[in-house]
Amino acid sequence: MSSFISLMRLLMLAVVLSVACPVFANPIVIVGPSLEDAFEDSDVVPGLKQLLGPEYAAFRRNFDESAVPVSLKSGDLLLAGWRLGFADSYGAVVVLHPDGSLDAAYYNAGERAPRYFSNSAQPHHRALRAWARQYVGDTPQVFPDGWDSPVAVDLPSEEDQAAVRAVAAAIWSPTLAQGWNMNTEVGRVLGETTKYVMDCSAAFSLVPKPVGWVPGWAYVATTSVQIVAYVTGASAHRVYRTCVIGTASRQRPFIELASAEI
Template sequence: MRVRKLALNAVCALIVYVFMAPCWAADTPSGQTRLLTDTLGSAGAKQDVRQLLDDHHDAFGENFTATANPVLLKDGGIFLDGWRVGDPGQHAAAFVHYVDGRTYAAYFDAERGKVIYFGDLGGRIHPAIEVWARRFGPPVDVILKANPAARALANPPRGTAAAPSPGNQVELRKVAASIWNGSLAARWDMNAEVGDILGIVTHEIMECSVAFSLVPKPAGWVPGWLYVAESALSIVTYVTGVSKDRQYKACVNTAALNWRSAIELASAGI
């Protein structure tokens, strides 16, 4: 599984440390930028991101008042995306940071109808941010800013986890479509990593809606894609029922927002 226990613990430790770190500005930051400055407050990251964004920092921060789950990339980078509360489709931002100082960032400028990208990876956009930017559709404006530590990303070997069969992939896609939508699910490679994340998302929805009883819950949840594939019918039935409930549909919507980037990056093998 891509989000292994040790890797997840490392990410959680980083985020906890970051949230406790001081903000950049001497003055008290605005409500719109407080979450961003806290998130990037870890040693080294705050200066790297501020230097990279320069006079675009405030615009970036205004699009980062809520965050998804962080993703530990296969090459060791940390990807984190966020959005302006209540408007994730029009105001959003993302960044990738490495312990050696390499930093890449982007935000969606709804007024200009463009994604603004910062960083230099041999003339290319960082692949994780490129995947994230596709959801907005418009072209990407690239602002190249060399980082002394920047270097081309290595191509790490793919995991050796057993791959879902074509039949399993059909079932996994049904579950993904019930949580997001059929159009998005049709684009994703239903590999083992995507399936494992679907299992986590399914479990979060079930835990969030524990008091919902109009539709039977899928029985015997266990981690991994195989459970999702074998229980697809009951999962889809349950998620569909929760999505129609006025009180509990937020469980599905929140999980979909928090895990979309992780699913897309896993699908792309990043």
């Protein structure tokens, strides 16, 4: 019961944080609660300690900061974390199922693959695999039998996909963007990511900005030229570049999940 209550609290938190748009901000505004705060008054953290055993300390070291909790289509909830200052090389993730069971993984720079753990009868492997791509790319991941399943995606027109991909390439890199499915959910994440960059750079009075902001892939597709010009300009400036780099790191788990339609 306590795990279910924790899940509901995190779902509510995810909704609140997803609509919060402060005028003066920097990438830190999209950082979510600490691991202990996220699962306060529940048995999730004790469950993780039991599940990971002696490896819990290594897992927890990669949870200095966390992203906003993500509600998955399956009804599960995912919380991804990273080591302070090393978001691209040290990470951890936990998936909480409605029945209270857990999936977890963590990755340290230099390792060939993340370490995976689960006490669930049906682990949410696709979410873990999508999360892992930010660290190991498309390197084949070894999961127990029965964890694999096909991924179906719903894609916009080829023209819109190309426009959305150009925005993703400007924020991350052409190589990463080429490997993502440019579906409507990816477009939504890109819209949010653009808004976070705009909020961050607003504190430094960066102009001009794309006109307006409407969440969703259609906005990203129709204003892609403006967004790319904006992000390129921000990336070229030493101060503004921190807005792009910080936001890109913290949004990476979301776009990987969106690409996999999870």
